[in-house]
Amino acid sequence: MSAQAPHNTLLIPGPIEFDDAVLQSMAHYAESHVAPGFVKVFGETLTLTRKLFQSTDPSAQPFIISGSGTLGWDLVASNLIERGENALVLNTGYFGDSFEQCLSTYGAQVTQLRAPIGERPSLEQIEQALKEKTYKLITLTHVDTSTGVLNDVKGVAQLVRRVSPETLVIVDGVCSVGSEEIAFDEWDLDAVVTASQKAIGCPPGLSIVMTSGRAIQRATTRQTPPGSYYASIANWLPIMRNYENNKPSYFATPPTQLIHALHTTLSQITARPMAERFAIHTQVSDSVKAAVAQLGLKQLAPNPDAQAHGMTAMYLPEGLTPPDVLPGLLKRGVIFAAGLHKEIATRYIRFGHMGVSVTDANRGDIDKALSALKEALAEAKQAKGL
Structure with a gap:
């Protein structure tokens, strides 16, 4: 009850x-974001995030940042592609349109492969598009909440690696992570964007992004500075690494109570096989x-x-x-x-x-x-x- x-x-x-224990975690007393107790909890939460994505690759890196799932789009668009470069968006509804707008805001040249309402682009259509042009990245919405369409992330990733292996595979997993199968390492994904408030079962307010070593390298070797200060991978990367190694760090203040809530729900989720x-x-x-x-x-x-x-x-x-x-x-x-x-x-x-x-x-x-x-x-x- x-x-x-x-x-x-x-x-x-x-x-x-939300589960009662998750909400009770939000009632944690005030503490410093660099206090030993919180640093330990945040570090464990990042490690639990790896388990959530079924990733054991040490070169991959989770990011947990104050913001909504939409912030993850900014992280991708401002770090992983540069102005004038090509992006392919697989559109299955409202959120395909939104990701296209985000990428265009940062100067990407976006091509949309739009499916009829209730459907998804076929692998044959995607392969043809990849052969017609070189794309820096491809984005797909794992579950588009506007249509309830589930994309074949595994199949798309396998196709990209075969046809255009240098293209980064970016997944909008805001409404899928925690309810749909996703295997970050096994499927060879480059970034999965999600948020705290859906199947993960935590109150809104946290943007969660899992990135591959390939994506981190792309972000840190780009020719021009990232288009965002707050959503800069270069700014957040040492922070996340320090916290996970139990070292206090600071770029922007994390929402301490929300991190406690996320720690609780991820502990519950990962206590059993995904x-x-x-x-x-x-x-x-x-x-x-x-x-x-x-x-x-x-x-x-x-x-x-x-x-x-x-x-x-x-x-x-x-x-x-x-x-x-x-x-x-x-x-x-x-x-x-x-x-x-x-x-x-x-x-x-x-x-x-x-x-x-x-x-x-x-x-x-x-x-x-x-x-x-x-x-x-x-x-x-x-x-x-x-």
Whole structure:
């Protein structure tokens, strides 16, 4: 039984519900960011981050910086590519557009390989694009929360290494890390950008980026200075290395309470094999998607191989819009998200099922949500005379 104050269950694609122990960690007393106790906790948190990404490569480096997942885009765009160089963005929705805008802001020449809504670019299309032009980096959104599309990161990375091995593989994993399989070393990735508030199960406020030795070398040997001061890998690299080696360091003050919370949730996550965590998210996702289908709802992503396991984006019945359904869910103590993709935002809603709502079956969050969805849909149809 949770000790948290009664509240509506938050089941959007992030932020998500938090474990009691994680929230209690936020109540840690004030301490210096260079005090021995905090330095130890921050160092352990960086090491736990390696386990989260299933990385044992000593040349790889995790970064934990105060900011949102979007800050990770800045870290990539201002350090790993220089003005005028080519970037290929695999677009599966809203966040492909956003990553393109970030890269363009720093002067990259961006080509988008855009998939129809609910789909992802094929490996054949990606291979053709890589053969037509030399790209400094390629970005893909592991799970685009605007569509619920799951990208084949492993397959794309293998393709890039075969066709264009010098191209850096950059993954937006904000809505995937902690719920979708990802093996940083084995898949030979160069950067995975994520954040604290989604499947990792920590309050918002931390940008988390895992980088390869190849990416670090690219950042530290660039011909021009990085385009950002705060998001400079050169500025943060010695800080992260020092903390992980139990040495106090300073560039900008870390959010000490959030680091304690992240330490707690990563300790919980990595206490069991990551494969088990991925499996339970897949199992619950399959159940959710089966229940959604029984209600007559179709997903934005029709291909099961391209469906995320931490969320479900579903079209509403003809004649209904999010404002017709979301209040009915809220009345039953459940919060879903409205549509985000600008072309179809009024036609669908999004159900986030990740983190503690999935791993702690005793909470009953998922069953409660599915029951509320069924009732809210019926109520909305009746009100509309459908």
